[in-house]
Amino acid sequence: MRRRLIAILMGSILAGLAAGPAAAAVISNPVAEFSGLDKITGRITDFDVYIGETVQFGALQITPRVCYTRPAGEAQRTSVFVEVDQISLQGTIKRIFTGWMFADSPALNAVDHPVYDVWLVNCKPSSDIPPPAKD
Numbered sequence: 001m002r003r004r005l006i007a008i009l010m011g012s013i014l015a016g017l018a019a020g021p022a023a024a025a026v027i028s029n030p031v032a033e034f035s036g037l038d039k040i041t042g043r044i045t046d047f048d049v050y051i052g053e054t055v056q057f058g059a060l061q062i063t064p065r066v067c068y069t070r071p072a073g074e075a076q077r078t079s080v081f082v083e084v085d086q087i088s089l090q091g092t093i094k095r096i097f098t099g100w101m102f103a104d105s106p107a108l109n110a111v112d113h114p115v116y117d118v119w120l121v122n123c124k125p126s127s128d129i130p131p132p133a134k135d
Contacts, residue, residue: 025071029123030131032064032080037117048127058116061085061093067123078103080120084111 029051036045036057049055054063067080084097097111106119 025074026068027071027123029067029069029125031124031127032067032082032120033122033124033127034062034118035121036060036119039115039117046121048124048129050127050129050131053132056087057118059087060096060111060113060116060118061087062118067120069123076104078120078123080123082120084118086113 032049032051034047034049034057036047037043038045038058045057047055047057049062049064051064051067054061056062061084063083063085065081065083067078069078070076079100079102081100082097083095085093086096087093096113101120102108103120103122111118
């Protein structure tokens, strides 16, 4: 039921993003800024992830695929398409979330994990963290 409600709400938001003249301009950013909560310790960690890079937060691996913002002067919509995997104690990896996160609606985050919460804070053109090495 919760996932269905989230899917309906996200569909409504995406429809709103696609409708009207404000949807014409989007900026694709190379860095997604996330916050993560460890529910056991209560510790919140902020971290930057380059698009296409995978970063581990606790037992989760977070891989953003695109991170969009809008130009100044337009209604701000900051969104990321992200994949989140969980690593078990046995080392197996299971995808627990694939979809959109919105900085202005962190409650719509559909990462359902008993220990960790992860949400999008912002999309950025650069980071203090060096980019991943190219092969």
